Amino acid sequence: MKTKILDILYAHQNKYVSGEQMANDLQISRAAISKHIKKLRIEGYSIDSMTNKGYCLQSDNDVLYAPHIQNGLSSLYHQIDIVDDADSTNTAIKHMSSLKEGYVLIANQQTKGKGRNGRSFYSPKQSGIYMSIYLTPTLSMQQSLKITACVSVAIQQAIQKVYGLSAKIKWVNDIMMKDKKIAGILCEASLEMNTATLEYMVVGMGINVHQFEKPKALEGIAGSIEDFTSIKKDRNTLIKEILNTFEYYYQTINNNTFLPIYKEHSYILHQDISIIKQDSVINAKAIDINEDAYLLVRYDDNKIDTLSSGEISIRKK
Ligand code: BTN
Numbered sequence: 001m002k003t004k005i006l007d008i009l010y011a012h013q014n015k016y017v018s019g020e021q022m023a024n025d026l027q028i029s030r031a032a033i034s035k036h037i038k039k040l041r042i043e044g045y046s047i048d049s050m051t052n053k054g055y056c057l058q059s060d061n062d063v064l065y066a067p068h069i070q071n072g073l074s075s076l077y078h079q080i081d082i083v084d085d086a087d088s089t090n091t092a093i094k095h096m097s098s099l100k101e102g103y104v105l106i107a108n109q110q111t112k113g114k115g116r117n118g119r120s121f122y123s124p125k126q127s128g129i130y131m132s133i134y135l136t137p138t139l140s141m142q143q144s145l146k147i148t149a150c151v152s153v154a155i156q157q158a159i160q161k162v163y164g165l166s167a168k169i170k171w172v173n174d175i176m177m178k179d180k181k182i183a184g185i186l187c188e189a190s191l192e193m194n195t196a197t198l199e200y201m202v203v204g205m206g207i208n209v210h211q212f213e214k215p216k217a218l219e220g221i222a223g224s225i226e227d228f229t230s231i232k233k234d235r236n237t238l239i240k241e242i243l244n245t246f247e248y249y250y251q252t253i254n255n256n257t258f259l260p261i262y263k264e265h266s267y268i269l270h271q272d273i274s275i276i277k278q279d280s281v282i283n284a285k286a287i288d289i290n291e292d293a294y295l296l297v298r299y300d301d302n303k304i305d306t307l308s309s310g311e312i313s314i315r316k317k
Pocket of ligand 1: 087088090110113114115116117119121129131132173183184186204205207
């Protein structure tokens with residue numbers, strides 16, 4: 001019954017639906033509707049009620065709700081699970097068996113969120129989107145960076161569409177707003193050793209949506225989307241937009257449709273950068289991004305190098 005009531009409320013989000021209409025549609029009493037609404041409010045749903053008008057699911061309602069996300073998405077995303085907390089959605093997916101391409105796991109918080117190069121990803125409750133997708137792409141290991149690029153472009157475009165903000169993509173896996181990191185991507189793959197092709201890939205993304213109290217280590221480095229806009233949207237809307245957009249770039253990955261946008265919104269292209277590899281720092285200029293999403297750089301001695309992600313970090317100078 002809860003799902004049925006939520007379906008009606010979501011179908012009319014930001015508008016009032018009368019208790020009588022809901023009761024008739026669902027063949028239960030108005031008192032029963034009122035009881036369910038009370039329970040939903042306790043679960044965190046933001047539902048207004050008005051005499052003679054009924055109930056209204058507010059536009060800023062921010063409870064993650066899978067059927068609402070899934071509604072209108074293609075069959076690629078055949079199952080979307082939402083959990084209250086996970087250690088890491090990437091790790092959780094890697095421990096699951098018999099998954100099919102397009103499975104999505106979203107957590108409301110992560111206790112051991114993982115970032116690249118062994119770093120952690122701060123994932124406080126109710127503040128962000130912590131989401132992983134299980135994929136089985138027919139790509140070689142060498143081409144796998146293209147998936148990260150597709151996700152970056154999908155997040156960039158979705159933020160643009162939902163909030164009107166023009167974020168930048170910091171090769172290879174960070175989304176930046178005005179020098180603050182607002183999102184990161186961690187793709188983990190299992191390799192078919194004989195053919196050096198991908199067996200499966202877990203595509204994880206962490207997006208800081210609402211303002212949150214930053215731990216000392218993130219001060220001046222991390223930000224959230226809402227640090228840069230007064231527009232408030234529920235996370236379901238952004239998730240849906242990201243999944244939809246990602247699907248397009250993923251399905252057209254062999255035509256590199258992601259590449260022009262990846263370059264256009266690059267944070268480092270044509271800039272002087274520092275490349276940090278283990279303990280050494282090398283200065284270079286970022287000159288291009290190639291069809292495999294590798295970064296081309298020119299060192300001070302004019303030598304050109306092609307970088308795949310590896311253990312490298314990039315800093316803009
Ligand atoms: C980075 O910034 O280096 C990458 C961060 C990736 C974070 C996401 S949140 C969902 C998924 N689960 C994880 O543990 N990590 C990724």
